[in-house]
Amino acid sequence: MTFGDVLIQQVINGVSLGAIYSLLALGFTMVYGIIELINFAHFNVFMVGSFLAMYILEALGLNGQNVILTGFPLVGVLAVALVGTMLLSGALGVLIERTALRPLRGVPGTAAMITTIGVSYILFNLVLLTIGADAFNFPNPMPKVRWGEAGVVLQLREVLVWIVAFLLMAGLNYFVRHTKMGKAMQATAQDQEAARMMGVEVDRVVMITFFLGSALAGAAGLVFGLYYNYTNFAIGYTAGLRAFTAAVLGGIGNIPGAMIGGVIIGLIESLGGQLLEVRWTDVIIFSVLVLVLVFRPSGLFGRAAVTKS
């Protein structure tokens, strides 16, 4: 491998990693855009999503990397797992919103945010106490397809991550810009009171926002599992923190900002690790964050450029 090859390889790694952060960052940014709440429970909705995805794949008859599918069965299994995981994770998000957050709507200060931290810990410990601390071999039915053995290697799993992330983000963008509910979300983000007076059901909008954000977190959980063939009760923390950083970097509340922010964090992580040392990853990421916030306090792409345009 030449140095150029290594850099290209690290870009491939970074974009794949970044795509997962992006999916996760969208949930933070959407909720913040609508009700100005930083939802820390999102970290562990993602983690629960990865377990849901694992159980769905196992229910479909997969076990570790022993069952390899191709063609239609592969696409079918992945589609069922994706839809199932997104629906269940979305439902979990709605449940959290209805039980823990809606009663606090209108309470000033940080009560709601602290509550999301509490919910996050509850999810974390529920999984720890019921499923345990073991690492799990996440089922993966994808054949090992690799392009370019000697130099830069591109694997099927990376292409899959990109495709799933791209389709979901494109779908979300379409939903927010062109559907009635999406426009209601934009209106609510701009001015909740005015939207309410114009006949927007704000509670419903918030619920749908939680559903979509959590469904994307579930999708990120599935993609994470397929990419690393691994899940564990503790995966939410680091990935969640990086995704949150991505959302802030892109301008929290800004949907395209979160997408690009995620990829930027992924690239900083892989190229930073390559050019410096891997142990410095966190220092590099958070230094970039601090620098961006010092010079552009509303993030790279401005707070709420789209949802609050």
Next chain:
Amino acid sequence: MTSIRRRLLLATALGAGVSLAIAGLGGPTPAQGAEKSVTIGIDLPLTGADAEGATRIKYGAEMAIDEANAKGGVAGYKLDMMTLNDATASAGQYDPAQAATNAKKFVSDPNVVAAIGPEMSGAGKAMAPILSAGDLAIITPSSTNPDITDPKFAGQFRPAGKAIYFRTVTTDAYQGPNMANYMRDTLKMKSVYILDDSGAYGVGIANAYEGQAKKIGVKVLGHDQLNPKEADYTTALTKIKALNPDAVYYGGVAGAGVKFVKQSYDVMPKTIKAGGDGVFGPEYLSAVGFPAAEGLYATNASPHVTEDPAAQEWVKRYSERYKVQPDDYAITAYDAALVIIDSIKRVAASGKPVNHSNVRDAIQSAKVKTLQGEVSFDENGDINSRVVSVFQIKHNPKYPVDDIIHQYKYIGVAPQSPAS
């Protein structure tokens, strides 16, 4: 004066009450008729992530104690056990704070004359200073961090001076370097990249390995740290792949290790991957899976006894009794119990009272024939024989995937000095 004496009396009564309550809750009720008894403490992470190995160790210790009782006890004493769990639900594995609490329970009970455990060095570090203050000896069958017995850290781990932390396994000061010798001599490794998981055990063994690798002329291409909380190691592994080392040595436990083994199979399937006893465990089989786990080298800080023909009768007894196969740390636990039993016998024979201090002194001077050979300790508590065994994961489809006894294949001893 009186008030102090009264307080002491009260404390003793409380201590005895607590230990009675524990004995009543825990182990079997002492057989009727035995006149005198002493207690051997056992501290292990019996629940959570470390439970499987800990249970094998517990059975090993228990078996020796039960066998001694079946022969009528030791020098007129019946042996009781006080088995404590040092794992907590919040840690999900061993918890140093719980280990410290358990050590206090052992020390406060005058009937506990010695203890077996802990499984993990992190627990050992928390227990050692407390045991030192109580002059109570513990023999670990598996914790290998050298600092606990290193005289450099005596102020921290044995402030009272005398060795109280004995081992029936050797330490990472040999486990890492011996493996470097083995990899150069037998696997023909010329260059290596070293990773650790930033934990106490991982950093220690990786540094010891690195020192020896450099000394014997292996090119060390780098030494980086993996964050066990992080999921993605492809960055580190891509970087390593570009350097094209013959081998990657990983110092650490399963937290980061599972992800390291899995992802390195994707990035560089052909490079030799090796680690210490931190990569010897069921997670590397069940959570990594095959083919990714295939070919991983691991070591144990003890001789490999379970396949020794002379030990087969013992292995059969163990597996019939507990319905699981013993591993080598079940053997070292059995050996630890034999050392304690022998020491109690010698104290009793000398006519001295069987208590913390006298049993400790007897363990210090022990020369006991055990399953792994004669066990004796140096002045710091480390075992005098320093055998490191090498294993490799080789998938054997006849046995369950996570069966560590059959999926890790013994391939030899890692030499203490390199062939030059």
